[in-house]
Amino acid sequence: MDLTCEKxxxxxxxxxxxxxxxxxxxLDATGFLHGDGAIPEKxxxxxxxxxxxxxFAINAIGPALLMKHLLxxxxxxxxxxxxxxxxxxxxIGDNRLGGWYSYRASKAALNxxxxxxxxxxxxxxxxxxxxxxxxxxxxxKLSAPFAKGGLEVRSPSEAANRLLEVxxxxxxxxxxxxxxxxxxxxPW
Numbered sequence: 001m002d003l004t005c006e007k008x009x010x011x012x013x014x015x016x017x018x019x020x021x022x023x024x025x026x027l028d029a030t031g032f033l034h035g036d037g038a039i040p041e042k043x044x045x046x047x048x049x050x051x052x053x054x055x056f057a058i059n060a061i062g063p064a065l066l067m068k069h070l071l072x073x074x075x076x077x078x079x080x081x082x083x084x085x086x087x088x089x090x091x092i093g094d095n096r097l098g099g100w101y102s103y104r105a106s107k108a109a110l111n112x113x114x115x116x117x118x119x120x121x122x123x124x125x126x127x128x129x130x131x132x133x134x135x136x137x138x139x140x141k142l143s144a145p146f147a148k149g150g151l152e153v154r155s156p157s158e159a160a161n162r163l164l165e166v167x168x169x170x171x172x173x174x175x176x177x178x179x180x181x182x183x184x185x186x187p188w
Contacts, residue, residue, distance in 0.1 A: 003030055003057070003058055003061075003062025003063070003065070003066075004057050004058065004061075004062060006065050006069075009062075009065050009066060009068075009069050010069050012069070013069035013070055013073060016070070016073055017073055022073055022074055022075035022076075022080070023070070023073055023074060023080070024074075024075065024078070024079070024080045024081070025080065025081050025083075025167065026066075026070050026074070026081070026082045026083070027083050027084075027085075027163075027167075028063050028066050028082075028083070028084040028085060029085050030058060030059075030062060030063065030084075030085070031058065031059055031085055031087070031142060032054060032055055032057075032058035032059055032103075032142075033055075033103050033142050034142075038050075038051040038054070040099065040100040040101075040102070040103050041099060041100065041101045041102060042099045042100075043099070044101065047101055047102070048102075051102055052101070052102040052105075052106075055102040055103055055105075055106040056102070056105075056106045056109065058106075059103070059106035059107055059109070059110055060106045060107075060109035060110045060113060063084045063110055063113065064110075064113045064117075066084075067082065067113065067114075067117045067130070070082065071117060071121055071125075071128075071130070072124075074121075074125055074128050075125070075128075076124075076125055077125075077127060078127055079127050079128075079129070079172075080125065080127070080128045080129070081128070081129045081130075081131070081167050081170060082117075082121075082128070082129070082130045082131075083129075083130075083131050083132075083133050083163070083167055084110060084114060084131075084132055084133070085132075085133055085134075085135055086107050086110050086111055086114070086132035086133065086134055086178060087103070087107045087134055088134045088180065088186060089103065089104050089107060090103075090104055090106075090107025090108045090110065090111055090132075091108070091111075091178070091186050091187050091188060092108055092187075092188060093187030093188055094186065094187050108188075110132060111132050111178055111188060112188075114130055114131060114132045114176065114178070115176045115177075115188075117130050117176075118130040118131070118175040118176030118177075119176060121175065122172070122175060122176075126172065127172050128172070128175070129170050129171070129172055129174055129175040130175050130176060131167075131170065131174060131175065131176070131177055131178070131179060132177075132178040132179075133163055133166060133167075133178075133179055133180075133181070134178070134179070134180045134181065134186055135154075135159045135162070135163055135181050136152065136154055136159060136162075136180065136181045137151050137152065137153045137154065138153070138154050138155075138156055138159040139153050139154065139155050139156065140156060154181075159181065162181040162182070163181060165183070166179055166181065166182070166183040169183055
């Protein structure tokens with residue numbers, strides 16, 4: 001599916017629904033930081049409307065549309081989880097370095113969307129969980145240009161396993177929160 005095209009998300013939801021079973025886990029592992037010559041801004045002087053719009057389209061609006069179409073498919077009873085990959089740099093309370101305006105802001109927006117969706121989800125599916133997860137630095141195209149010495153970089157499989165361990169331990173009380181790959185809560 002194309003996160004920037006709601007029609008494709010709706011079609012994917014219809015296909016999932018046609019399977020006749022409700023998904024117990026939905027993991028959104030999407031994100032955009034750089035590409036096509038665009039890089040994270042170090043200063044407000046580098047802000048670019050097109051880059052900012054793309055960050056919001058993929059990092060916030062796309063996941064919101066996933067929630068719109070996929071949260072209703074989750075079972076009404078029993079544990080189920082919608083988890084989306086956010087980023088620690090999307091934490092407003094943890095921002096000590098500045099920079100990366102568009103990426104930070106789009107991930108902060110994603111965090112607010114998760115928090116808001118979790119409130120509505122609880123009313124409809126009390127045992128369901130909706131969370132934002134920070135995977136740490138993963139050996140991927142997204143983080144490759146920024147993985148510097150001294151930074152712990154995980155393989156994709158290790159990162160996925162850690163996140164699945166976190167998801168496994170979540171309870172409904174965790175819904176609407178933001179956790180890192182160790183299961184530690186992160187500030188908004």
